[in-house]
Amino acid sequence: MAVSVALFCGGGLALQRDVTSLAGSLFGAGGALLGAWITELNKRRSEAEEKEKKEAGAVAALAPELQHTIERVQYILDRSTVNFSCESAVESVKTNDQQADFRPYFPTLYPSASQVRDLPDKKVIALIRYYDSLNEISHYVDDWWEREGQLAVNIFNMLMHAAEKSLRLGLICVREFDLEARFPPPHESYGTLTSRIERSLSHASQARKRHLDRAEALDLKSGKSKEPMPFRKY
Known part of the structure; x- marks a missing residue:
């Protein structure tokens, strides 16, 4: 989660400096990590409920x-x-x-x-x-x-x-x-x-x-x- 936030912040800074390719990469990586974190969180919650x-x-x-x-x-x-x-x-x-x-x-x-x-x-x-x-x-x-x-x-x-x-x-x-x-x-x-x-x-x-x-x-x-x-x- 913290890494995703850092990547989004980095993407925002890159976008402010018109480095769009870098900003896109950082936003994409942040989104992927955030999605993986949400998936893992849901998996753990589901396993806990099943247990x-x-x-x-x-x-x-x-x-x-x-x-x-x-x-x-x-x-x-x-x-x-x-x-x-x-x-x-x-x-x-x-x-x-x-x-x-x-x-x-x-x-x-x-x-x-x-x-x-x-x-x-x-x-x-x-x-x-x-x-x-x-x-x-x-x-x-x-x-x-x-x-x-x-x-x-x-x-x-x-x-x-x-x-x-x-x-x-x-x-x-x-x-x-x-x-x-x-x-x-x-x-x-x-x-x-x-x-x-x-x-x-x-x-x-x-x-x-x-x-x-x-x-x-x-x-x-x-x-x-x-x-x-x-x-x-x-």
Whole structure:
């Protein structure tokens, strides 16, 4: 652009001095450069618009399964918290939860779908970290469920930690993929996805605090704490 302006200025000076051939050459060169600059500018604008369009399409395609998996992890945390609380209180309460109830849902489009390649790096990294945390939960459920010699309260406590970690990574994806706007709650009292996740995280933290307070109280009362029940087979 600057070169074109300089050529036009030079052509104007040449024209003032009646050097018409030089003026024509300078004007022609300036016009050619200006035309090339406009063409390149339009090309870049078109490419940027196409890239933005593909990114929007990729987000729209991947968002539903992302929402589905995050809600599943929230459910896993809620059920882990309930079971942890029952085991911590040494209450003979059967929740009737099965091993399958603690398995996360996995995406079907990610990572093989072509739309994944259209996402910006920041969104891809968020997905990688979050979906990797689902593998951690799944492996934990497979490796530790009803393992002999392990206390149920410890198993559910570790499962809570894994689900909490996954949900915190999920919150990043909620923001990156604008899930709140894409999937509003069915009614106001239901709360947004973020508020529901934060509520589940808070309940888990409170359950863990009550467990520690209960153990400390038993220790002060009897001189030693009671052992929680071994893992029950439902």
